[in-house]
Amino acid sequence: VFKTNGFENGNPWNSSVQYKKNTVERDTFSGGGFEVTYRFKVTGNLDKDIKLVVERPNLFSVSVNGKKASAIPGEWWLDKSFGVYSVGEFLKTGENSVELSIPTMSIFAEIEPVYLLGDFTVVPEKVGWSIDAAKKELTLGSWKEQGQPFYSWDVKYSKTYSIDDTTRKHTLKLGKWNGTVCEVYVNNKKAGIIGFDPYTLDVSPWLEKGKNQIDVCVIGSLRNLLGPHYNNPSQGLAGPFNWRNINAPIPPEAYKMVDYGLFEDFELVY
Incomplete structure (x- = not known):
């Protein structure tokens, strides 16, 4: 135009x-x-x-x-x-x-x-x-493979632990995951964030005797939403050139996307 x-x-x-x-x-x-x-x-x-x-x-x-x-x-x-x-x-x-x-x-x-x-x-x-009805919940694995290829926000993964001794140090340990950062909540209180190796967080101050709910929120990014998706672009680099010379729709498998999500369950170790 x-x-x-x-x-x-x-x-x-x-x-x-x-x-x-x-x-x-x-x-x-x-x-x-x-x-x-x-x-x-x-x-x-x-x-x-x-x-x-x-x-x-x-x-x-x-x-x-x-x-x-x-x-x-x-x-x-x-x-x-x-x-x-x-x-x-x-x-x-x-x-x-x-x-x-x-x-x-x-x-x-x-x-x-x-x-x-x-x-x-x-x-x-x-x-x-195409667009289909929503799933009730996501499981471990890539959001992309669970009908959310363009989703850019966060997904919460929750577990309940029974704690007998609150005087011991309890550390939350992540397994395999991918995102920009993880937020950790214990009993609905923010305990901190995890973003770097060794992907652990001391959650002892927030634990109570008895049942405790721990939530790990994996946060994605706008990368899969905004692109670039075409011509196999380099990760972490984008410019106007990435949106040029696209002459026809491409199949979904040709879209360049990042697999965000929690791929292995988290653990509470002490």
């Missing part, structure tokens, strides 16, 4: 560096509006609380399956320029579409991903993904 509207190299926010105001000063369009459609498939019964996220909701009119959606006033996700829409009532089993339209081109009208938020699983198809 930028090339159509006079930008020879395409999206200036992707292909150039703004000097003073030389990019925003070109926001003088009198026409050049466009529409873009995102299609996805629903294969199971979804929660009616499903929400849609669209960047710059002030610029775009948004419809879901032909029904107009309005941004929730004051609500945003990830960034204040990411508007949130309640769309669960508009979704249906089978093919669904999200349509964005803008009557007059804007220098800020980039075609970006849209996001669905809620309780559901993401299922790999031959090309792309």
